[in-house]
Amino acid sequence: MRSIVQSAITISVAALSGVVFTALAQQPPPPAGPMPAVLQNYAPVTAERLKNPEPGNWLMIRRTYDGWRYSPLDQITTQI
């Protein structure tokens, strides 16, 4: 892993002040834009997918029912 880029999505309740909430509540809803591709291509989570999840997705707490907490993905390796 030669170099790693990281980003954080901070869940900050404090940042959502009451003032901001009030202001948002009084605005009319923005016009609905086109549905983002990530939602257009969203594949429903079915019992079959949970039983045999594709390698690229992590659909439940330990990924598979056998609880291995193992990802078959192999792009990130031991090679530095």
Place this chain on the structure above:
Amino acid sequence: MGVEVEYVAGRGFTGTSGNTPSVKPGADHFGEVQAWNVDTGERVWTHNYAKSPNWGAMLTTGGNLVFSGGTNDRKIHAFDATTGKLLWEFPVSSGILAPPTSFLLDGKQYIAVHSGWGGDSRGMQATLNRLFPGEFPEVPEGGAVWVFGLE
């Protein structure tokens, strides 16, 4: 820690000394990561955390890696699954108790983990700081999801 506790029939037993924690004199570490061969039942490698208990859950990957947080220095670690060599570590905003996960987005692999220290981990850290003032860092609280990818 590291001390056998006597079992007394008819009395409550948790295998620990209860509310009077202590550190065994001469102990050189707290937490460990252990790799076991399930075919032979033998321990293959061990990584010791000198100054931290290990509160972290594990992720293993097809890239032969083990990812885990768990330490009071707020780091996520990556080990070579075969040898146990520590290949990478990175401090995040709070301690990591959660299991890392991995996923593909547009064909690229990412590692994601939630950081958020609290509960028993915070309680033990407070105890360590009480027993050994100044020797153990305060661990900031607060939840964040961190996502890592190769550049």
